[in-house]
Amino acid sequence: MNFDRDYAMLIGGRLEHGSARFNVLNPATENVIGSAPNATRNDLDRAIDAAREAFPGWAATPIAARKAALVAMGQALMAHADGLKRLLTAEQGKPHADAEMEVMGAGYWLMGAAHLDLPVTVNEDSAERYSETRHVPLGVVGAIPPWNFPLLLAMFKVGPALLAGNTMVLKPSPFTPLSTLKFGELVKDILPPGVLNIISGGDALGPWMSSHKGFDKISFTGSTATGRRVMESAAPTLKRVTLELGGNDAAIVMPDVDVENVVEELFWAAFRNNGQICVATKRMYVHEDIYEPLKDALVAYAKTVKVGDGSEQGTQIGPINNEAQYARVVDLIQDAKDKGYTFLLGGDAVDVPGYFVPITIIDNPPEDSRIVQEEQFGPVLPLIRFDDYDDVVARANATEYGLGGSVWGKDEDKALAIAQRIASGTVWVNETQHLSPTAAFGGMKQSGVGVEGGLEGLLEYTNAQTIVRKKQPA
Structure with a gap:
């Protein structure tokens, strides 16, 4: 051509x-x-x-x-x-x-x-x-x-x-x-x-x-x-x-979710388009009662996802779009490694052509860490424990950003009550990233x-x- x-x-x-x-x-x-x-x-x-x-x-x-x-x-x-x-x-x-x-x-x-x-x-x-x-x-x-x-x-x-x-x-x-x-x-x-x-x-x-x-x-x-x-x-x-x-969207996962049924949606809430979405889940707060099973389920599902050239059949996640953003994501991963955080998956560079970063999940980094406080805009997700709803709402709101957020739970009334306390332009309950030409988004x-x-x-x-x-x- x-x-x-x-x-x-x-x-x-x-x-x-x-x-x-x-x-x-x-x-x-x-x-x-x-x-x-x-x-x-x-x-x-x-x-x-x-x-x-x-x-x-x-x-x-x-x-x-x-x-x-x-x-x-x-x-x-x-x-x-x-x-x-x-x-x-x-x-x-x-x-x-x-x-x-x-x-x-x-x-x-x-x-x-x-x-x-x-x-x-x-x-x-x-x-x-x-x-x-x-x-x-x-x-x-x-x-x-x-x-x-x-x-x-x-x-x-x-x-x-x-x-x-x-x-x-x-x-x-x-x-x-x-x-x-x-x-x-x-x-x-x-x-x-x-x-x-x-x-x-x-x-x-x-x-x-x-x-x-x-x-x-x-x-x-x-x-x-x-x-x-x-x-x-x-x-x-x-x-x-x-x-x-920009956004630093928080997902709050309540203890009554069905881990097996929700894990796929939670994964793609964070990793769709390789995490390069302004309203992607950038940090996931998981209630301590289900933290361990959800952590294991997310890692297991992530291992089934094919990362590669988007033109190849079966590819589900492509590369980072450009070199500058690739360097930023790599720098955030390196910072987490330097701080000694636990990597559940990923974290190692891939020696292949293209701007590829492996799917990376970090286990309960501190609230003041860069990977929690900054917008990564790439395939890196921190999982964070919580046990108190007032505390997790305060942590979700303790950011300069306020674009989107989500709350996940079987008790829809309780999830909605939490969602209404999130200081973001859009908050989803039991889904994420749904936008419409007939609804305001900001x-x-x-x-x-x-x-x-x-x-x-x-x-x-x-x-x-x-x-x-x-x-x-x-």
Whole structure:
């Protein structure tokens, strides 16, 4: 396949290959699988100008037509799921089955967002006046999704932003740009030119966007540290921001669970997508009455899971996506080894090509350890004993993060009561990671600003405008 031909930016309805390119690696092999355009400042300016030019017409387009465009884009993703999943696996690393679920989920998210409507609130309808509040689009949105779910998390932004009447410049991660660029090729004729522009580039492109005066809003998903920089650079122009940031999600496992029946779900709560999920279980608090049997069951199940190249049949967990994140996970494991913590599984480097880290489970490290306090974003899980519910809730909440969490137990009322005490934007009971385009998702504390999904997420792409009309006397 000719990668230079097949992967181009979308600017003003035209595919452009750019004046420079950068290589994209397969994290399972570290081999170059293709190249993407490396956008210049001029490319960014032109993309913003195209979005600005398209904005009045798109904002004036009836919402029913905007909904139809979202549905058509979702259908295009689903229709090309087979090719997109292979491309996504090649650049991200996840197994084909997971990649297909992401592609289909991205299509579902666009189609689900089309079920939302912008509300109009009547504030007063009296003999003297009529007052209503409606919601109008912001203008041009800059969207910056991450590399762990490049297509799905991009659609978290594309769907509501375009539905609300905004236009967009979308920038995929430099680690995973190809599937998003291919998406641009698939949908370029569905939308009017300039409504959706997709540009790729290196580390400089994101800061150019967050500081650019041409954007009315930046929607960013990524680490908390980067989110702070995005907010800082957006401040001089008072851009609106939505920031979906890091998490250190706690799972609390009550003593009445059926260990045999719950172990598989608990494992994948932590290790799905190789732990590279913002709402993955990052620390698991297990009641002491079942700590030993659950520990043994998790280790036994983990040993049955195949880790390898996502393109190989039977692979369930792929590599870490990129070298920088690989180094961070390895450093956390080394810190745990240096501190003398007990490893139930894993912990040793794998001398093979690719960014592979073995499934690693650590036995009851101290609460103040790095592996408990930091977000690992990789296949490393600390198991931690508890025997008091007030204490475990306090420990679960003793973090700068507040993205997600979960509580597991047969007594659903008791589990729900504990879940309601967790200081996180989403808390699941007896499941995890279930998200919906019709439900709000966002973080508390340092896990973010604003929400995505649902009516609340849609309204983040609008300004509230109140119209007051004084009635003429009879």
